[in-house]
Amino acid sequence: MTEPTPAHYIEQHRSELLDLLATLVRFDTTNPPGTNYDAITQHLVAEMQRAGLTAERLPIPRAALETALPQDQWDFPRFNVVGRREVAGATKTIHFNAHYDVVPVSGRWRHGDPFSGTVDDEAIYGRGTADMKGSIASLLMALRALQETGVEPAVNIEVSFTADEETDSVLGADWLVHHAKIAPDYVVVMEGGEGRHVCCGHNGVTWLRVVVHGKAAHGSQPEHGINALEKMSALVLALEGHKHDLATRTFTTPNGTVMRPTLNVGGVFGAGPGGKINTVPAEAHFTIDRRVLATETVDAAEAELRAVLDRTAASIPDCRITIEKISENHACFNPPDNPFFKAMAESVTKVRGETAEFSVSTGFNDMHFFSHHFQVPTLGYGPGGDQIHAVDEHARVRDLMDSAGIYADLLVKFAG
Known part of the structure; x- marks a missing residue:
């Protein structure tokens, strides 16, 4: 009997991926003010541990909150989450990053509750499904697939889930790169590129x-x-x-x-x-x-x-x-001539069945913090979605599945 592969595991566990995302969406992490950060970060630590990583929460000191935030937000604690998996013989580390906060909601939503995580017509609806809890769910599924199938990654894995990207990232990715014990050789910020587009920079x-x-x-x-x-x-x-x-x-x-x-x-x-x-x-x-x-x-x-x-x-x-x-x-641009970019493009092409290309985002995200601070190849790729920051935000199920498959494929084949 053929041993299951991570790709097969992901295809066979579609409902698990959707449950992962729906659970994340139901944590109302609206920023400002920054609600339920405590609860979602505890959940994220548990999910990473289930997927075979060591994980911890990094609380932001009160003094930093009082410096960076208006007074009416001082009682909303901030946390960043970091996970790691060491692989025997691996000499390089890929770091994956996503933010878990979401923008406020307004208007009348198709399924009533904007934090429902309802699946309808091959899409999952709710604030954060596209920006960017869908990326978190896809990565967690990729890591779970590697763990459950016993397939060893070719690189060490670092993961960070960060706060406050929807405001200014001062207590999120910016704080992380200056204070956390992370040492990436390559970074994937899981937004900015989607579909066949791999993001190599942003405005x-x-x-x-x-x-x-x-x-x-x-x-x-x-x-x-x-x-x-x-x-x-x-x-x-x-x-x-x-x-x-x-x-x-x-x-x-x-x-x-x-x-x-x-x-x-x-x-x-x-x-x-x-x-x-x-x-x-x-x-x-x-x-x-x-x-x-x-x-x-x-x-x-x-x-x-x-x-x-x-x-x-x-x-x-x-x-x-x-x-x-x-x-x-800040803007950033990484010329896509490093083998890391080639490997990601090959994974996108393989999983999606369409030739990948390199793009630059007109918006901005947290790529620049990693690119500028660590001076390492940094790209953006995730499942994306539609109606981002708008009524009826949603992510397509196929894109979530494909992103999980792309992350798993990259980790298995790219040794750095």
Whole structure:
């Protein structure tokens, strides 16, 4: 009788994979504020131990919470989870990472409860199914398949499940790479690439808030004031020139996609305090989302944007502004010429039956923390899904199964 392979085990245990994911989805880990982190991380430790890894929770110290979080979140503890499996004779280590927090929910969901984990029409529904508890379930199934079939991986395995990616990762992946005892030679962050696309980099972003200062006056005598809304409108319109300049800069990805930096104005905007219909507005504000190409740096992009804003405001009479930094995330790019990338592409092609290609994500994820800190080959791949961050988020069952098979295949054949 032929011994079962990890691939056969995964195919025969479809219901186990879906149960794994449904259980994870039912932990409402909405961030902010960061609910049920304690419960889900205890569960994740148990699941990794079942799959043959040693695992532990790494609690974030209270002082770090109070430094990084607003006060109304200090009583929501943060944990990161790390697991490891040492393989006799293996000299290299592959690290897998995923985040377990999810964005808040809204709207009316197809199956009522957005944390139901309901399977319907070959998809599983619920907040986090696609972003990115589906990746966690697929990896756990791959690790379980190796354990249950007795197939030895070719490399040591490290796994981290981290907090707070949906805010800024300061207490998640960022904290992990600086404080946890991990030593990866290769990293798979389990999002950013899906289907036939293996992600070898992603854009960065700098977020700014621009406050325009005017002068209040009675609405019947606007000549005595400085209308902050009018000045803000002139400033925003003048930024069109910078948008056109950015559009002339290009980066061509390994699969031939031409990417350009973008500028999105006014995701959040509004008036200052004291607004009234018969008052000249004394303050107005808006946000800027500047996407940073993998070939740029956030520092240079921010400095350029600040200079453009200052110069443009100076050209508008009585336009006085204050620029505030909200947040940033760094871009990264790993040329896919390392054997690790070839091995992942071969696993994707083998399991999915379609030729893999290397892509760069327009969004950002936690790849850059590992890539920059450890200076090791880092890629992104997971099952992905549809309606991410939206009503009726879901992941396709076939993609979950395939991702589990791809992870298992990579671990068995790639020795580093």
